[in-house]
Amino acid sequence: MDRTPLTLSPSAAQRVATIAAKQGKPAILRLSVEGGGCSGFHYKFGLADAPEGDDLVVETDGVRLVVDPMSHEFIAGCVVDYVESLGGAAFRVENPNAAASCGCGSSFAV
Known part of the structure; x- marks a missing residue:
């Protein structure tokens, strides 16, 4: 499987840390790709409690971005x-x- 790295920008890491602190959760952002949206696929964001076994994990400023293998193929x-x-x-x-x-920025086609 292609493990080309992802990047979590410092501004995104700071925002995730702020949201996680307000919700009392770990600073872990899960990004996934799902079918649908105006262009065929859309991005889904949510806080995660922990990475899963086969997730790709990227860390910026103490904040982790986790992506499952199926979604990683698209991003x-x-x-x-x-x-x-x-x-x-x-x-x-x-x-x-x-x-x-x-135009919404949350939907894409490959």
């Missing part, structure tokens, strides 16, 4: 960032594997 080499703009604040995935994405 290998991506950068997970947290951006704030006039339109709001959100986690963004810069995915080099996406052939197309939609």
Whole structure:
């Protein structure tokens, strides 16, 4: 299996740490890819209690990003960032594997 690393930006790590602290959970962000969305696939984010056995784990500033092997195939080499703009604040995935994405930024096609 391709284990091309993922990157969790410092701003995303800081935001995960803040959210996890407020919820009393470990600072572990789970990113997965699911079918659906306007372009065929969409990203799903959530806090995790712990990595699972076969997860790819990346750490930035003490915060871990975990991804299951099936999802990793679609997002290998991506950068997970947290951006704030006039339109709001959100986690963004810069995915080099996406052939197309939609305006919402959470859906993509390969």
